[in-house]
Amino acid sequence: MSDAPAGDRKETGAGLMQYSPEGMMPFGPVHPSLKEPEYFKLILEGEKIVQVVPRIGYVHRGIERAAQERTWVKDIYLFERICGICSFAHSISFTQAVESMSPFEVPDRARYIRVVVAELERIHSHLLWLGLVGHWAGFDTLFMWVWKDREHVLDLEEGITGNRVHKSYSTFGGVRKDLPEGIGAKVTAELGYIEKRVAYYKDLVQSEQTLTVRTRGVGRISQDTARKLSPVGPLLRCTGIGRDVRTEDPYAAYDEVRPEVQTSKDGDIASLLVLRLNEVLDSCRMVKEALEKIPSGPFKVPFPRTVPEGEAAFHVEAPRGELFYFVKSAGGSVPERVKIRTPTMANLLTATEMLKGQTLADVPVVLTGMDPCFGCMDRVSVFDVDKSKEWSLSGEELRDYGIEYYRGRRG
Amino acid sequence: MTPVQLAELLLFPGLTFFVWLAFLFEWLERKTAARMQGRLGPVVAGPFGILQPVADFFKLASKEEIVPSESDPFVLRWGPALYFAAPAIGIAFIPVLGYQSVLYHPLDLLFMFFVLGFSTLMAGLLGYASAGRYATIAMGRLVVQYTSYEVPLLISMVTPAVLAGSLSLQGVAQAQAPLWYIFLAPMAFAVFILASLAELEKPPFDIPSASTEIVGGWMTEFSGNALAYVKLTKNLSYVFLSALAVTLFLGGAGGPVLTADSDVQALAYVCYFLLKLFAVGFLIFAIKTGLARVRIDQAAKVFWTVVTPLSLAQLALVILLR
Amino acid sequence: MMPRKKLGGALGEMFKTALEPPVTEQYPFGRKVVAERFRGRLDVDPVKCTGCSVCEVVCPAGVITMVPVGKKTIGSREVEVKRPSFDLYTCISCGQCVDDCRFGALTLTHDFELAVFDKKSLIMKKALQVGK
Numbered sequence: 001m002s003d004a005p006a007g008d009r010k011e012t013g014a015g016l017m018q019y020s021p022e023g024m025m026p027f028g029p030v031h032p033s034l035k036e037p038e039y040f041k042l043i044l045e046g047e048k049i050v051q052v053v054p055r056i057g058y059v060h061r062g063i064e065r066a067a068q069e070r071t072w073v074k075d076i077y078l079f080e081r082i083c084g085i086c087s088f089a090h091s092i093s094f095t096q097a098v099e100s101m102s103p104f105e106v107p108d109r110a111r112y113i114r115v116v117v118a119e120l121e122r123i124h125s126h127l128l129w130l131g132l133v134g135h136w137a138g139f140d141t142l143f144m145w146v147w148k149d150r151e152h153v154l155d156l157e158e159g160i161t162g163n164r165v166h167k168s169y170s171t172f173g174g175v176r177k178d179l180p181e182g183i184g185a186k187v188t189a190e191l192g193y194i195e196k197r198v199a200y201y202k203d204l205v206q207s208e209q210t211l212t213v214r215t216r217g218v219g220r221i222s223q224d225t226a227r228k229l230s231p232v233g234p235l236l237r238c239t240g241i242g243r244d245v246r247t248e249d250p251y252a253a254y255d256e257v258r259p260e261v262q263t264s265k266d267g268d269i270a271s272l273l274v275l276r277l278n279e280v281l282d283s284c285r286m287v288k289e290a291l292e293k294i295p296s297g298p299f300k301v302p303f304p305r306t307v308p309e310g311e312a313a314f315h316v317e318a319p320r321g322e323l324f325y326f327v328k329s330a331g332g333s334v335p336e337r338v339k340i341r342t343p344t345m346a347n348l349l350t351a352t353e354m355l356k357g358q359t360l361a362d363v364p365v366v367l368t369g370m371d372p373c374f375g376c377m378d379r380v381s382v383f384d385v386d387k388s389k390e391w392s393l394s395g396e397e398l399r400d401y402g403i404e405y406y407r408g409r410r411g
Numbered sequence: 412m413t414p415v416q417l418a419e420l421l422l423f424p425g426l427t428f429f430v431w432l433a434f435l436f437e438w439l440e441r442k443t444a445a446r447m448q449g450r451l452g453p454v455v456a457g458p459f460g461i462l463q464p465v466a467d468f469f470k471l472a473s474k475e476e477i478v479p480s481e482s483d484p485f486v487l488r489w490g491p492a493l494y495f496a497a498p499a500i501g502i503a504f505i506p507v508l509g510y511q512s513v514l515y516h517p518l519d520l521l522f523m524f525f526v527l528g529f530s531t532l533m534a535g536l537l538g539y540a541s542a543g544r545y546a547t548i549a550m551g552r553l554v555v556q557y558t559s560y561e562v563p564l565l566i567s568m569v570t571p572a573v574l575a576g577s578l579s580l581q582g583v584a585q586a587q588a589p590l591w592y593i594f595l596a597p598m599a600f601a602v603f604i605l606a607s608l609a610e611l612e613k614p615p616f617d618i619p620s621a622s623t624e625i626v627g628g629w630m631t632e633f634s635g636n637a638l639a640y641v642k643l644t645k646n647l648s649y650v651f652l653s654a655l656a657v658t659l660f661l662g663g664a665g666g667p668v669l670t671a672d673s674d675v676q677a678l679a680y681v682c683y684f685l686l687k688l689f690a691v692g693f694l695i696f697a698i699k700t701g702l703a704r705v706r707i708d709q710a711a712k713v714f715w716t717v718v719t720p721l722s723l724a725q726l727a728l729v730i731l732l733r
Numbered sequence: 734m735m736p737r738k739k740l741g742g743a744l745g746e747m748f749k750t751a752l753e754p755p756v757t758e759q760y761p762f763g764r765k766v767v768a769e770r771f772r773g774r775l776d777v778d779p780v781k782c783t784g785c786s787v788c789e790v791v792c793p794a795g796v797i798t799m800v801p802v803g804k805k806t807i808g809s810r811e812v813e814v815k816r817p818s819f820d821l822y823t824c825i826s827c828g829q830c831v832d833d834c835r836f837g838a839l840t841l842t843h844d845f846e847l848a849v850f851d852k853k854s855l856i857m858k859k860a861l862q863v864g865k
Binding site for chain 3: 070071073074075077078081141142145148151155158159161162163166168176177180200203204207208209210
Binding site: 026047135136138141144208210359361 | 447448544551552624625709
């Protein structure tokens with residue numbers, strides 16, 4: 001194809017023939033295995049994929065610009081709608097970024113409640129993902145079962161936050177409502193059920209042969225490739241690099257409720273399956289632990305409608321990996337600039353690397369493997385050159401700022 | 412051909428009977444799969460949603476037909492008719508009323524080989540004529556899959572014929588009156604079921620119509636009436652292959668003679684046949700629901716390295732022990 | 734330790750599930766009981782509303798417009814009396830207005846069936862009636 005960079009051709013060793021329209025298979029933007037519009041140009045050699053050219057930006061919604069028009073509180077609800085699955089990760093990331101700019105201390109109870117809801121969200125997100133892998137590997141029964149069990153977690157979330165998906169729960173200075181009365185027993189009971197089911201699924205995905213032949217060794221990335229392309233979240237941890245924002249830079253109450261960072265060695269879809277299920281089990285443990293340790297007291301402090309002038313960078317471990325927020329305030333009632341880097345953006349290049357050398361039949365499984373959330377990603381466009389004057393921080397400056405920020409925090 | 416024969420061919424136990432069975436099979440397939448997955452399945456049309464496949468068929472048939480500009484409109488229009496014809500003729504040779512089938516030929520088992528092959532050939536032709544990219548990929552997969560499962564399928568069908576010493580379906584069914592061949596040649600039965608799954612494009616071998624990879628497979632470009640008939644044909648093939656399994660391995664419509672009245676006994680035979688048919692159908696539902704889809708290379712590997720040797724071993728065993 | 738390989742490992746669970754009651758909710762015929770703090774359709778108590786306009790300011794989705802309904806004299810000044818009109822079709826049910834209403838005039842009900850044929854039927858002008 002004319003728009004494939006010349007360097008890529010040399011790299012894959014594929015001749016010009018493979019780039020003829022006959023060898024090109026469009027994957028998306030409208031495809032039954034993509035629930036969100038995204039376009040992957042697959043250059044095929046028979047059924048084997050030699051090159052992948054992703055094209056992103058189909059659901060670009062200009063959210064970062066829109067955020068500059070709205071007040072701080074309104075922005076919580078806006079950012080929450082970036083992603084339908086990890087909405088709480090977005091809202092805690094933004095609220096904590098803003099809180100770090102102001103002198104107000106978030107009450108301990110609120111920090112614990114945030115851990116509870118964030119971990120519940122991780123459970124439901126990972127279960128959703130497991131179901132989708134089943135679906136895309138042609139195992140619809142697994143899909144139906146997992147989503148059936150996921151309903152239990154969603155019901156818990158609805159009971160705590162008031163909604164299944166867009167929880168609108170975290171706000172500046174804490175959370176909006178206290179935990180409901182007697183939720184602890186209910187959560188423990190439901191999580192007991194989830195743990196039982198997840199243990200079964202873990203056994204199933206490792207033993208069921210039609211599933212293992214589809215996942216073992218498929219979409220494998222080596223640790224070196226992972227270091228080079230720097231994916232985040234489970235995609236990085238499945239190569240054996242145990243990095244997790246929750247332990248490296250604890251936010252909310254993660255310094256008191258410690259997660260056990262799960263890793264696996266193989267870096268293929270099979271190891272991702274086990275890894276994510278282990279994370280679900282760990283999250284179940286953490287929710288229970290957080291509910292036991294939760295201190296009493298206020299769940300919210302009053303927070304002013306304006307934020308003092310300053311900048312903050314904050315990252316949280318969303319279910320898909322590190323979610324990064326940069327917030328700049330000019331002291332007014334609206335943010336000056338908000339920059340978001342979602343995990344899918346970081347993982348996309350790794351996913352294209354995972355796809356190379358696989359067959360067409362593996363595309364849905366491998367793409368699911370990275371747990372894509374194109375709706376999140378397309379909120380920004382990488383090809384975008386920001387001409388706005390409001391964005392005056394260059395990449396170098398941002399990097400320096402980051403280093404300084406962490407030094408200040410640790411030291 | 413006498414009017415009675417014609418009625419048998421078209422109504423009972425011929426085409427109409429089997430088409431209704433095809434609808435019933437789709438309903439059963441959907442319902443059992445749904446229940447195994449903790450869902451309800453179709454509930455709206457008819458009692459327990461039993462008329463849902465019929466409703467779907469007429470809904471599809473009444474929809475607009477879109478012919479892609481690069482396709483061959485003639486094949487797209489008339490191909491489904493030929494595709495439908497394959498199992499529609501095949502079922503006429505299945506003995507349902509006792510050991511009597513509507514059409515009979517001393518070598519009709521060989522004709523079944525042709526019917527099965529022709530069905531796949533038509534599927535490939537239809538996919539190729541529709542000139543879609545997904546259909547083209549599906550075509551390639553279909554051919555690879557066909558070359559892998561056809562050999563074990565035919566060998567597993569020959570095994571009962573060797574046991575019975577007859578090449579007609581009636582003869583094979585009759586020869587099983589003392590003992591069903593599933594007990595004499597269990598491996599052949601297993602091979603037959605596996606190959607049927609591949610022939611029917613059901614999981615784990617639904618590779619040519621894998622909806623999550625290549626949209627609708629070779630059916631992608633079909634719509635409206637043509638799609639309705641293609642789907643009906645797939646269900647009819649389902650019934651046809653189950654009926655073949657019943658005839659070849661489960662003693663056909665045979666069973667205990669209950670009464671001297673031949674009409675009542677014929678009814679009993681139909682009941683036996685249906686019971687066995689649903690048993691085989693249910694086996695296929697269960698396998699299909701519980702497995703993930705394998706890749707085409709893995710399917711070919713399984714068929715060439717495991718299933719074909721297994722079927723050959725069974726055949727050799729049968730020839731030696733006979 | 735790797736679990737042993739088996740084919741059809743899901744079969745047992747499949748038959749077990751088939752014997753359990755289905756979890757499907759036949760929605761229009763039976764409705765799920767939502768959680769106590771479920772955030773559904775917004776409702777307003779016209780008696781409690783004072784027309785202070787806070788909800789209009791905080792609403793992230795622009796649901797609320799303050800409509801002048803009359804005039805009132807406070808001391809020597811004549812001020813315009815306003816009441817909120819709600820365009821519920823843009824409401825995202827976040828409940829920020831409920832949190833910020835000091836008079837407890839706003840509530841989120843458990844009603845989640847907001848699909849209508851006519852968008853206009855989701856404009857709530859209930860509070861305008863008692864504009865005094």
